Amino acid sequence: MLGCAVAVMLLTATAGGEPVKIGVYGPYTGGSAGMGVSMRNGVRLAADEINASGGVLGRKVELVERDDEAKNEKGGQIMQELLEKERVVAVLGPINTGVADAALRYPNEKKVPELINVSAGAKVNELFDVYGKDNYVFRIAAGDLIQSEMIVSEAVEKRKLKKPALLCDDTNYGQNGRAKMEKALEKHGVKPVYVGKFKIKDTDMTAQLQEARSAGADVLLVYGIGPELAAVANSMERIGWRVPMIGSWTLSMAAFINNAGANGSGAAMPQTFIESGASTPKQLAFLDAYYKKFNEKPIAVAVAAAQGYDSLYLIKMAIEQAGSTEGPKIKAALEDLAKTYEGVTGTYTKPFSPSDHEAVKAGNVMMGVVKGGVVTPPQK
Amino acid sequence: MQTLQLLWAGIAQGMIYALVAFGYNITFSTSKILNFSLGNVLMLGGVTGFVLYMTRGVPFAGALAGVIAVGAVGGVLVQKLAVEPSLRKKSQHAWILATLAVGIVLRNGAEVFWSTDDFKMRSPLGDAPLRVGGAGGIGIYPQEILIILVSLAIVMTVEMLKSRTLLGKAVMAVSEDKETASLMGIDQKRVILFSFSLSAAIAAVGGLLVAPITLVSATMGTVLGVKAYSASIIGGLESGYGTIAGGLIIGLSESLTARFVSTGYKDVPGFLFLIVLLLVKPSGLFGKRTIRKV
Numbered sequence: 001m002l003g004c005a006v007a008v009m010l011l012t013a014t015a016g017g018e019p020v021k022i023g024v025y026g027p028y029t030g031g032s033a034g035m036g037v038s039m040r041n042g043v044r045l046a047a048d049e050i051n052a053s054g055g056v057l058g059r060k061v062e063l064v065e066r067d068d069e070a071k072n073e074k075g076g077q078i079m080q081e082l083l084e085k086e087r088v089v090a091v092l093g094p095i096n097t098g099v100a101d102a103a104l105r106y107p108n109e110k111k112v113p114e115l116i117n118v119s120a121g122a123k124v125n126e127l128f129d130v131y132g133k134d135n136y137v138f139r140i141a142a143g144d145l146i147q148s149e150m151i152v153s154e155a156v157e158k159r160k161l162k163k164p165a166l167l168c169d170d171t172n173y174g175q176n177g178r179a180k181m182e183k184a185l186e187k188h189g190v191k192p193v194y195v196g197k198f199k200i201k202d203t204d205m206t207a208q209l210q211e212a213r214s215a216g217a218d219v220l221l222v223y224g225i226g227p228e229l230a231a232v233a234n235s236m237e238r239i240g241w242r243v244p245m246i247g248s249w250t251l252s253m254a255a256f257i258n259n260a261g262a263n264g265s266g267a268a269m270p271q272t273f274i275e276s277g278a279s280t281p282k283q284l285a286f287l288d289a290y291y292k293k294f295n296e297k298p299i300a301v302a303v304a305a306a307q308g309y310d311s312l313y314l315i316k317m318a319i320e321q322a323g324s325t326e327g328p329k330i331k332a333a334l335e336d337l338a339k340t341y342e343g344v345t346g347t348y349t350k351p352f353s354p355s356d357h358e359a360v361k362a363g364n365v366m367m368g369v370v371k372g373g374v375v376t377p378p379q380k
Numbered sequence: 381m382q383t384l385q386l387l388w389a390g391i392a393q394g395m396i397y398a399l400v401a402f403g404y405n406i407t408f409s410t411s412k413i414l415n416f417s418l419g420n421v422l423m424l425g426g427v428t429g430f431v432l433y434m435t436r437g438v439p440f441a442g443a444l445a446g447v448i449a450v451g452a453v454g455g456v457l458v459q460k461l462a463v464e465p466s467l468r469k470k471s472q473h474a475w476i477l478a479t480l481a482v483g484i485v486l487r488n489g490a491e492v493f494w495s496t497d498d499f500k501m502r503s504p505l506g507d508a509p510l511r512v513g514g515a516g517g518i519g520i521y522p523q524e525i526l527i528i529l530v531s532l533a534i535v536m537t538v539e540m541l542k543s544r545t546l547l548g549k550a551v552m553a554v555s556e557d558k559e560t561a562s563l564m565g566i567d568q569k570r571v572i573l574f575s576f577s578l579s580a581a582i583a584a585v586g587g588l589l590v591a592p593i594t595l596v597s598a599t600m601g602t603v604l605g606v607k608a609y610s611a612s613i614i615g616g617l618e619s620g621y622g623t624i625a626g627g628l629i630i631g632l633s634e635s636l637t638a639r640f641v642s643t644g645y646k647d648v649p650g651f652l653f654l655i656v657l658l659l660v661k662p663s664g665l666f667g668k669r670t671i672r673k674v
Binding site: 028030031034037170196197201203204206208226227230231238239240259261 | 382385386389393488491496497498499500507508509511515516517518519521593594595597598599600602603635638639643644646
């Protein structure tokens with residue numbers, strides 16, 4: 001009892017100390033903003049909760065937020081600013097693969113952990129080949145490898161559709177996804193009948209879809225972001241063609257669901273969190289708090305919000321376990337988290353190890369399906 | 381049938397380029413100045429239309445009136461706040477940066493005060509494509525028919541007014557020779573102001589027209605503005621009807637290249653054509669050669 005009181009006194013005594021700065025960057029304006037803002041909201045919610053319950057190591061968490069506008073060159077600039085000028089102890093974000101990849105050197109050089117919470121395509125475990133044991137980049141999001149294999153097996157194994165057409169955007173993200181889907185298809189001994197691409201802001205996909213149709217495709221495997229994926233669905237309706245659409249997690253974005261309307265119904269995508277299927281007390285509490293704080297229901301990009309929320313809690317746990325805000329110590333703690341974290345996107349027991357920096361494994365991911373304007377969990 | 385579908389898509393897209401290109405044409409013909417914020421004025425029109433029609437539930441005609449008003453006032457502001465001051469500075473091309481800057485301010489303003497997301501705007505004519513030529517036939521959005529008709533109507537009306545009305549003749553006179561026009565009692569400043577207002581109103585209507593096809597967002601005008609600029613150069617900056625040809629050339633080359641060459645190269649033929657044209661006939665397909673006195 002006395003120990004408790006002393007601890008509380010210590011806490012309050014140091015709570016006024018220097019805040020723990022965490023960098024949060026992503027696209028808060030521009031075409032990817034839906035994902036960026038949802039992610040930031042998730043992180044903010046977690047920060048508020050953490051600060052309301054005493055902070056971390058008795059210090060307040062302070063978020064240093066930067067907008068990368070989904071521009072690759074901004075990634076490096078922001079990361080340098082966060083590390084050199086703001087001296088953050090950890091970095092969360094970003095959304096876009098190109099942006100993330102452009103900035104990955106800096107956390108490794110400065111030995112400050114980065115926990116990628118949305119970008120599925122950014123290099124994470126690949127960096128062990130470059131930096132060896134000194135890899136400071138972690139991820140809590142379903143990587144492209146997991147996603148592309150799920151997408152392919154959903155089409156080829158579960159639905160027995162063996163004539164896939166691939167349609168991906170021409171960004172780093174879309175083309176990474178295309179390469180990984182092609183590799184996954186190869187494993188199943190299937191060759192795509194058509195491989196096409198489109199640009200960000202394209203609204204008419206008639207040409208690509210006509211080619212896919214002439215090639216005899218029976219399923220469309222897509223990799224891109226919400227607005228253009230909606231254009232794909234709408235253009236299918238326009239040319240009067242209907243085949244199943246399976247693709248990247250971004251098919252769950254409001255920008256896809258709202259803009260494709262009825263044309264997007266039935267689209268399937270890998271998800272770490274499905275708003276309409278929330279069942280655990282943790283998930284329900286998260287949604288309740290999110291709706292209240294941001295007055296937004298449904299969440300624009302629920303997956304990004306949930307992963308953003310969980311990412312800050314994982315960093316908090318690591319800092320507490322390390323008892324320090326030094327980069328190498330946080331990294332070591334992340335790689336050997338003693339406590340289990342019950343998060344919104346899943347329960348994480350030892351999510352990372354010194355040789356695996358991917359928190360999300362195939363088992364954490366489920367196939368969501370768009371139905372009646374919301375993403376619904378898979379039918380059991 | 382497939383090719384017909386592509387041709388249709390190309391024409392509809394091309395007419396949108398043509399409409400914005402016509403906006404460039406109007407200010408250029410009176411003041412030799414291009415309003416590079418037109419792409420974002422188009423966005424402003426789309427966003428205003430979306431807010432009025434979808435968010436506030438104003439009837440379409442009311443939304444249209446609102447959009448025209450926002451465009452017309454916007455054009456006046458661009459001229460008064462960006463173009464006039466930069467001309468007064470006597471620097472040769474400050475107006476280029478000034479109008480570009482206005483465009484950026486408009487876009488960022490929309491992102492801050494409205495939204496960074498993309499939204500679907502319902503077409504007043506319905507969103508389901510009309511199927512022409514049976515089950516395997518081509519899909520035509522009613523909105524596309526509207527785009528083509530309204531664009532043609534706007535270009536033809538303005539061109540006709542130019543040659544038939546007093547104001548039109550004043551515009552023509554200013555575009556021929558500012559000083560002489562002034563001497564003849566034409567208030568060239570007001571004519572130029574009017575041309576900015578008119579062109580911006582047309583671009584804003586363009587935004588309302590394309591919104592149901594392209595989605596409404598703060599970034600919807602950026603690419604459109606650039607492509608429309610190429611269309612106006614191809615058609616000839618001095619020629620009103622030329623902008624239609626320019627728009628159609630770019631729109632059609634895009635959709636046909638995407639299908640028969642590669643989707644990755646769809647922008648290439650249009651821009652190649654632009655470069656070749658600039659080398660061979662810099663005044664554009666329908667531009668008149670002018671003799672410049674130095």
